[in-house]
Amino acid sequence: MAAPHSPTPDQTAWYLHPGLPRRIVIGLAASLVALVLVDLFLAFSGSGKTPYFPWEKWPAFSAIAGFVGSALLVLVARFCLRPLVKREESYYDAPSHDTGGNPDA
Amino acid sequence: MPEALPPFLIFLVGAALVACLRGRVRQIAALAVPVVALFNHTLLTPGTHWRIELLDFELILGRIDAASSIFLGLFTLLAFIGILYVVRENEPLDLAGGLLYAGSATGAVLAGDLISLFFFWEMLTLGAILCLLARRTPASGRAAMRYLFVHVFGGVVLLAGLVLHLAAGGGTAFEKITLEGPGPWLMFLGFGINCAWPVVGAWLPDTYPEASPGGVVFMATFTTKTAIYVLSRTFPGEPVLLWIGVAMAVIPLFYALIENDLRRVLAYALVNQVGIMVIGIGVGTELALNGTAAQACVHVLYKALLFMAIGSVILRTGKSRASDLGGLCQSMPLTCLFCCVGSVTIVLSGFVGKAMIKGAVGHEGLALVWFALLLASAGAFVAAGLRVPFAAFFRRDAGIRCEEAPLNQLLAMGFTAALCLIACLLPGAVLYPFLPHPGTAVPALSLGKITAELSLALGAALAFTVFIRKGLFPADLRATHLDGSWLYRRGGPAFYRLADRSLNAVNDTASRLFLGKIVKGIVDFFESGLPRLACLFMTPLWKLMGHDAHRIEEERHALFRRARIGAFPISLTAFSAVILLGLLSAYYYVSGR
Structure with a gap:
């Protein structure tokens, strides 16, 4: 069951390349800009979606909502919820050996 | 052409058979049962079948219409996928439990009256308990007891509601019920406990991570989705469901972002997606109910896929905590690929069921609910779609070198991944014709909607990447996070102590005074x-x-x-x-x- 561990983790794996996170951010930002441009084109050409609410027509609304909404969730979870609800891992343990869902505990 | 058998009978007899068999014969029998059920599914004809007289009641064990057929087909398919995933371990509790679970869920979906629905509804608990016990750890045993405790309570609430409903002359018809009087309200709550409503649904993220790697696939499929089907039949359009759905769709996301155990992350995200379905039922229009069924189908597929991927990680490494994992894309590339397909499906589902629910919510002018849906979609993608594969397969090399998932699991995951993509990319061919209201027009997918959904997902992905880079994302801590389960995990023993002290004190005083x-x-x-x-x-x-x-x-x-x-x-x-x-x-x- 237990997996063999390599003594020295591989630091040269492709997904650990130091420049990768930056490239991902640039790639995502560029894709978003492209989508916003398509959105703008659709808005001006009048062939865009038929919105139920006025804000749906705002260019880049979805992109900003996705970014801000996720950021808000992460920040609230980290700075508001976690300090309130975090307890030690053995909080619910009966006298002995609850592994908290992990057989390796 | 042979006549169709009751699908639940195939599963239940199969479960009994599998429990009695041993070795390779058991594996073959377990795989054969869902295959027979899938073949049997093609023989089913719409209408009312298998009526039984019991005392003064007429039980209808086979109501086959558009609304039940889609869930029936989905459950039969997932029973096959689940059994294929667990067949190699040949664990009798998983195999028999999964089939019993599938039999109970198909029985509940086919029920045409409230009494047979109650019977199969209660049997669901038995299947789940077996899937929990199949992990064979002390923690899973205790989780099974907690599951039993909560669901027995839920069953009693439902039974009390049913009895009051019948006593008030409500009849046994499993149809739309008006939410008036104690009977319907208790039934509503009884259904809600299985649907993982806020607070009363804390059993789900509490117990799912304790199940066996394969058992959780059955659990993630049957209980909540049966509850969704039942609620959409009995209480569609109840406004209170809108706000219950909003709470379900948003609150668990916060937990999913800070939780360490990846299966618990998926469990919280599951509640979030079920919340979106509850919103659909709350809107209650034909479009919304179609959206709910479509969302249930796609969600069951990608959630099963994600649970299977992490299940394979547990099988090979014995670990499920984000803090212990990382870099498994090297050792388990195919599992990683299938997990990523599951993640992409979260985004693609925005073009199918979620788009319909969102459209229905917009059509009703429910701006706040619409915003909650937006937040729920973005948050689910970050919490389950990005964080889970990132923590398990990328992020860092945790030094774990293991084998790829076994062939049967790869087949199960590959098949599910293919179904995910087909359901999302060709919904007009494989999904829309089978919706509960096939006559209702599905909103056309315009370029504007596609850019909006993609922008939302990419915006969320950008936030995730930036937060990870800047070290702002919540760290993976080995900790317990208190949620509604505290009420029975700590409240239960506290209630026992309170009862012990107060009632026994009364007892002592009475004894001293009287005797x-x-x-x-x-x-x-x-x-x-x-x-x-x-x-x-x-x-x-x-x-x-x-x-x-x-x-x-x-x-x-x-x-x-x-x-x-x-x-x-x-x-x-x-x-x-x-x-x-x-x-x-x-x-x-x-x-x-």
């Missing part, structure tokens, strides 16, 4: 009270007879002793009888009789 004081007083009275009374009565007589104090004391002692044991000299008894007769004569004389 120690009152009963003792009565016993004392009958033991020595009458002799004392006799002494009191005799003392003036002895004085009149001229006895001195010493003699009187001796007489008192002698009388007291004799009176206590009831041994009087005959003369004294005769004297008392004369006195009594005299008193009676006097009484009759005075009263004139």
Whole structure:
């Protein structure tokens, strides 16, 4: 069951390349800009979606909502919820050996 | 053409058979059961089948219409995928439990009356318990007890509601019920407990991570989605469901972002997606109910896929905590690929069921609910779609070198991944014709909608990447996060202690007062009270007879002793009888009789 561990983790794996996170951010930002441009084109050409609410027509609304909404969730979870609800891992343990869902505990 | 059998019968007989068999024969039988059920599914014809008379009730075990067919097909398909995933381990609890679970879920979906629905509804719990016990750890055993505790409570609530509903003349029809009076409200709550509503649904993220790697695939499929089907049939369009759905869609996301156990992350994200379905039921229009069914189908597929991917990680590494994992894309590239397909499907589902629910919410002008849906979609992608594969397969090399998932699991995951993509990319061919209201037009997918959904997902992905880079994302901590399960995990024992102290204190006080004081007083009275009374009565007589104090004391002692044991000299008894007769004569004389 237990997996063999390599003594020295591989630091040269492709997904650990130091420049990768930056490239991902640039790639995502560029894709978003492209989508916003398509959105703008659709808005001006009048062939865009038929919105139920006025804000749906705002260019880049979805992109900003996705970014801000996720950021808000992460920040609230980290700075508001976690300090309130975090307890030690053995909080619910009966006298002995609850592994908290992990057989390796 | 052969006649179709009741699908639940195939699963239930199959479960019993599998429980009795051993070795390779058990594996073959377990795989054959869902294959037979899938073939049987093609033979089913719309209408009402398999009626049974029970006492004064007519039970309908086979109501096949558009609304039940789609869930029936989905459950049968997932039973096959789940069994294929667990077949190699040949764990009887997983195999028999999964089939029993599938039988209960298909039985509940096919039920045409509330009594047979209740019967199959309760059987679901048994299947889940077996899937939990299949992990065979002390923690999973305790989780099974907690699951049983909550679902027995839910079952009692549902039964109480059903009895009150029947007593009020509501009838046994499993159709739309008006939410008025205690019966329907209790039934509503009973369904809600299985649907993982806020607080009462804390059992889900509490227990799912304790199940066996394959058992959780059945759990993630059957219980909540049966509840969704039942709610969409009985209480569509109830406004309170909108806000229950909003709470379900948003609150669990916060937990999913800070939780360490990746299966618990998926469990919270599951509640979030079920919340979106509950919103659809709350809107209650045909479009919304179609969206709910479509969302249930796609969600079941990608959630099963994600649970299977992490299940394979557990099988190979024994670990499921984000803090212990990382870099498994090297050792388990195919599992990683399938997990990523599951993540992409979260985004693609925005073009299918979620788009329909969102459209229905927009059509009703529910701006706040619409915003909650937006947040729920973005948050689910970050919490389950990005964080889970990132933590398990990328992020860092945790130094784990293991084998790829076994072939049967890869086949199960590959098949599910293909279904995910087909359902999302070709919904018009494989999904929309089978929706509960096939006549309702599905909103066209315009370029504007596609850019909006993609922008939302990419915006969320950008936030995730930036937060990870800047170290702002919540760290993976080995910790317990308190949620609604606290109420029964800590509240249960506290309630026991409170009851122990308060009720036993009342018991002690009553015991001391009643046994120690009152009963003792009565016993004392009958033991020595009458002799004392006799002494009191005799003392003036002895004085009149001229006895001195010493003699009187001796007489008192002698009388007291004799009176206590009831041994009087005959003369004294005769004297008392004369006195009594005299008193009676006097009484009759005075009263004139």
